[in-house]
Amino acid sequence: MQTLLDFQQRFAKFLIPLALFIGTYFFIKSPYFLENSSTLTFAVSADLLLTIPIVYFLLIRKTSIPKTTVVPMMIIGLAIGFFSLPEANQEYLQLFKTWFLPVIEVGVASFIIYKVRKAVLFHRKQENKSLDFFTALKTTCAEILPKPAVVPFATEISIFYYGFVYWKRRKLAENEFSNHKESSSLALFFILIVIVAIEIVPIHILLAKWSEVAAWILTILSAYSGLQIFGFAKSLMKRPIAVENDRVLLRYGVMQEAEIPIEDIKKITLTTKEFDKEENITRLSLLGEIEGHNVLIETHNEQIVHGLFGIKKTFTKIALHVDKKGEFKAYLENKL
Structure with missing residues (x-):
């Protein structure tokens, strides 16, 4: 109930600026504005770019909503202005876009x-x-x-x-457990990097015969993807699984993570057997079955694994790899 109330209060803070934007849009399209556009242009532009964002700021200033969201609100006002105002009445919008918006963006950055x-x-x-x-x-x-x-x-x-x-070697604490030393994860990631490195040159040459610009765009994207894969692989070594504050923090680099209350753990099994799809078991891995697993954790209630870019998936069974699986199981069972 409290969550629903919080959502409604947050929604209301966006609803008021939205209503003001809509009202301003219809005012611009009204015959009264068209007849007096030369005298009303500045006031309308100021409302879109300043007044409504300031109203929004006053609404959110004592909430947890980031204050930097005022900038997107200004950009929305700018877009509405360019869309609704006649081209002859856009001088203040152009002035704001050319001189003030870049300064605001640099300040936020x-x-x-x-x-x-x-x-x-x-x-x-x-x-x-x-x-x-x-x-x-x-x-x-x-x-x-x-x-x-x-x-x-x-x-x-x-x-x-x-x-x-972060190149310094990560020393594990008593409550931390690595998951990359005996797993195939790192090898698979570095194989992907090698494949990207080998194929990037011939693909660039072939594509350049059709379009030089497209070839360089694909090459830059491929190089960036290789750097990302390298970062993913390194994060596996720097983010071990941890048990702290009565929680199990399952981590697979920066790619996946889950937080399970220890009291919600139903069973811990050491197993490497393959699972049927019907068993509906989630894996703490990016490459699925080819990475393998040696631990299965079952929970009483549904838990959430957070994936790349905020993707979420619920589970009651999760398979993962832990280097010292026996010690991990014993440590958790002792906590239970």
């Missing part, structure tokens, strides 16, 4: 970079503790970005961080 850098520095100071960089970054991004953008943005930053910044 600088603020995000500052907050991300702050999270990185804080993480470095806490290296001997159980703080996880990806988790800390998601928490930081949730304060400054719209909810749909949090996980994709944090994932992209973390891929770069784990792949090219």
Whole structure:
């Protein structure tokens, strides 16, 4: 009930600016505006670009909604202005687009970079503790970005961080368990990198005969994909499975993760047998069956595994690989 009430309150804060935008649009299309457009253009432009975003800011200023969402609200006002105002009345919109919008975008980008850098520095100071960089970054991004953008943005930053910044060897604590040393995951990822590297040159040459621009676009995308795969592989080594605060934190790099309350664990089984599709077992892996598993965890209630870019999947059975599976099972059973 409380969740529904919170949703309704949040929705209302977006509904009021939306109603103001709609009202302004119909006012612009009214005969009164058309007859007095020369004197009303500035007022209407100011409403779209400033007044309505300020009203939105006042509505969200004491909520958990990121204040940076005011910028998208300004962009919406700008788009409505270009769509509805006659071209002869768009001088203030052009002025805002040319001079003010870039300054606002640079300011927001600088603020995000500052907050991300702050999270990185804080993480470095806490290296001997159980703080996880990806988790800390998601928490930081949730304060400054719209909810749909949090996980994709944090994932992209973390891929770069784990792949090219964090080279120090990760020492496991007593409550942490690696899942990459005896698994085929790393080998599979590096095979993918090799395949991308081998095929990128001949494909570029062939495609260049048709279009030089298309060839370079595909080459840049392929190179970026290779860097991402490298970051994925490195994150496997830096984000071990952990048991803390009466929870099991299942991690598969930055690609998948699940959080299971220990009291909700029904059974832990050491097994490598293949499963039938009818058994409806979720895997903590990106490449599915070809990676293999040696542990099966069953839960009393449905849990959620979070995948790439915020994709979610529920499960009551999850198969995964743990390097020291016996120690992992014994540690969990002792907690149970």
